[in-house]
Amino acid sequence: MGLDDRKLDVLRAIVEDYVATQEPVGSKALVERHQLGVSPATVRNDMAVLEEEGYIRQPHTSAGRVPTDRGYRLFVDRLSRVKPLTPAERRAIERFLVGAVDLDDVVHRTVRLLAQLTRQVAVVQYPSLARSSVRHLELVPISTTRLMLVMIADTGRVEQRLVELPTPISADDVTDLRRLVNERLGGKKLADTPPLVQALIDEVAPGLCPAMTTLATVLLETLVERHEERIVMAGAANLTRGGLLDFQGSLRPILEALEEEVILLKLIGEVEPNTLQVRIGDENEIDNLRATSVVSTGYGPGTTIVGGLGVLGPTRMDYPGTIATVRAVARYVGDVLAQN
Amino acid sequence: MGLDDRKLDVLRAIVEDYVATQEPVGSKALVERHQLGVSPATVRNDMAVLEEEGYIRQPHTSAGRVPTDRGYRLFVDRLSRVKPLTPAERRAIERFLVGAVDLDDVVHRTVRLLAQLTRQVAVVQYPSLARSSVRHLELVPISTTRLMLVMIADTGRVEQRLVELPTPISADDVTDLRRLVNERLGGKKLADTPPLVQALIDEVAPGLCPAMTTLATVLLETLVERHEERIVMAGAANLTRGGLLDFQGSLRPILEALEEEVILLKLIGEVEPNTLQVRIGDENEIDNLRATSVVSTGYGPGTTIVGGLGVLGPTRMDYPGTIATVRAVARYVGDVLAQN
DNA sequence: ACTGGCACTCGCTACAGTCGAGTGCCAGGG
DNA sequence: CCCTGGCACTCGACTGTAGCGAGTGCCAGT
Secondary structure (H helix, E strand, O other), X not given: OOOOHHHHHHHHHHHXXXXXXXXXXXXXXXXXXXXXXXXXXXXXXXXXXXXXXXXXXOOXXXXXXXXXXXXXXXXXXXXXXXXXXXXXXXXXXXXXXXXXXXXXXXXXXXXXXXXXXXXXXXXXXXXXXXXXXXXXXXXXXXXXXXXXXXXXXXXXXXXXXXXXOOOXXXXXXXXXXXXXXXXXXXOOEHHHHHHHXXXXXXXXXXXXXXXXXXXXXXXXXXXXXXXXXXXXXXXXXXXXXXXXXXXXXXXHHHHHHHOOHHHHHHHHHOOOOOOEEEEEHHHOOOHHHOOEEEEEEEEOOOOOOOEEEEXXXXXOOOHHHHHHHHHXXXXXXXXXXXXX | OOOOHHHHHHHHHHHHHHHHHXXXXXXXXXXXXXXXXXXXXXXXXXXXXXXXXXXXXXXXXXXXXXXXXXXXXXXXXXXXXOOOOOHHHHHHHHHOOOOOOOHHHHHHHHHHHHHHHHOOEEEEEOOOHHHOEEEEXXXXXXXXXXXXXXXXXXXXXXXXEEEEOOOOOOHHHHHHHHHHHHHHHOXXXXXXXXXXXXXXXXXXXXXXXXXXXXXXXXXXXHHHOHHHOOEEEEOHHHHHOOOOOHHXXXXXXXXXXXXXXXXXXXXXXOOOOOOEEEEXXXXXXXXXXXXXEEEEEEEOOOOOOOEEEEXXXXXXXXXXXXXXXXXXXXXXXXXXXXXX
16 A cells, blocks of 8 residues: 555644544644644645545545544554653652452442543443452341341452342351351352352252242342342543534433443443453444544453553543543552452 | 413423524414414514513523513423323333332433433432431451451342441450341331440440441541432533533533532432422522522432432423423332332 | 603624635646 | 646535515404
8 A cells, every 4th residue: 555654644643633622633733833844735645545535535525634543543553652741740640549448349439530630431340340349248137137238349349239038047047147148259259150159059058948039039139130230430521522512512312322231332332352452433432432542451450450441531632641641540549459 | 470371382482492492482383383373463462571680681682582480380381291201202201210229220211211211411320328227237347456347228228338446356245246237237227226326335335435436437427427318419410411502511510510519419318208300590699500400309219208309401491291201210129219 | 659651782694706715627747 | 658737617615585474463343
């Protein structure tokens, strides 16, 4: 393909200018603002080629050029240089967690920090149960036929669930059950628990069998079923920056999509170790979000990954800056979890 | 004041038409759509009076009339008839909680239901700790110097908090502490606990004193400080209905306000028993929300109130319908909590 | 006290004209 | 062969004008 270095430079310049100004950029303005060392006419020729290849397009004849999704993709993959965080950002990240008292707090502060730093919509997934281990299971008797099951994961996440027992149960029996489930499930990866839970039923004293069976059902529901993924979002107000110029005025579908947990999970929950994903425009497979880009990554203590986080914004976003911020925040949250 | 019955009828007609069409309503259209029994000219005279009194206004000369905040207020207080729920709404409310497994679930389903039925932004406060009693306190040893404190309230709400102990503690000591705190605090209103917690410190075995002191601090923080109010919101996408005609295109400040928990709490958290509040436009004392109305009420089992819920929308909203829905949902959630 | 009539206001839309940023192409020069 | 300056062309954005129509206020008549 005829994409020599200068054409790539032109593409980079177009992306940078367009991101900054939000207006189609023309050949003359380009050579003025960047040291390309050639004349506007030459740039125009390059632009014609870039357009033919699908990296940029004209909103209408006789307007400047605008990057296409494909153009942004090329920019992100090959043209953007890492943009170091500003000292202020660095400081903000280091400070945002002082005084966080529990996991809820950490997650909420993180999502707010991300939204604030990137000036975009931020999304943070709670540490996924599927990737956690059981630290402790607590059974709290509420009445003779009701237990509160509290599961504490090694990530600090706590889930509770009410268990309706078919038959009354004594305090001693509860103690027995508690000891038993902790012995068998404590320290185990949640993903590995289903067979263990099954085994528990066979193993329990006959008198406790009905109770254990119900408990097992609830345990399986709580521990394994995806449904219990949690996710928080912040910074929706940032969608209105750029005065509706992004998203051609139809904020509606985006807000709708953002209210669906399932969709958010799809966006930031599917992470591979040690990667940072950038999905640009159409690459998001959700119809309502074809005009947005998502930068996401996994986080967790050390090298393991327990959940995802990321930001969502217009395709016209500052990719280098956003990527740097997302990566830095993820790393820092990982460190915090590791200290726990 | 010269507000005879017909003038009030005219005001009601204006409010109803404007809410339905979202367009300033003129005298001719009014007599066509309502059986007022008089001519447009007469209506015009009435309108002039209503305008003088501040109940309606003209966006510009030679346009129809639009209700003012004061007009809506009069409408809500004296002119609106109760609008019975449709069978479909009734059914939706009765069905929305089947299969709710815990308080989180109840709250989330409620907020979604409200948003869907009213087609507005819905807000639900978790049962306030300040209004709950302690059902059970659980201490789970995480390590020798760390405890997980789990508080279960009678409303089903569960709070957890990590406690860093100054000195290591044995399993037996934990058992003692657990028994002690439950004996003294179990069943008590959270609001009444502070002196009891203080007393605990003096009462505990000397060896446990440092541990108890730290625990007491965390307890007080968790149980009493307002900060632990929780709130959920849904239906932000509904703000974009009416294509930015409401809110004169500046969705921004509203979205920003909605991200502040403190603000949401102020909106729906200050409830008096057995009342339903309607705050119209300026009556909200939050600058960003001067163009919105809030319909809120308290909910709880029986006649007690444990939290607030409500909806927020443009001042131009269907007050009778919204009021009926909010009231019905609050009542139903109360019933569900009572069964608990 | 209500009504029909009338003159007036003023926002909205359509239309024509101008401006200018930006383009594509071409011929000439290093 | 690639770059450049020049040139004609396109087309959206903006401006000013005109006509329309919904809606009003006022007044005289019943």
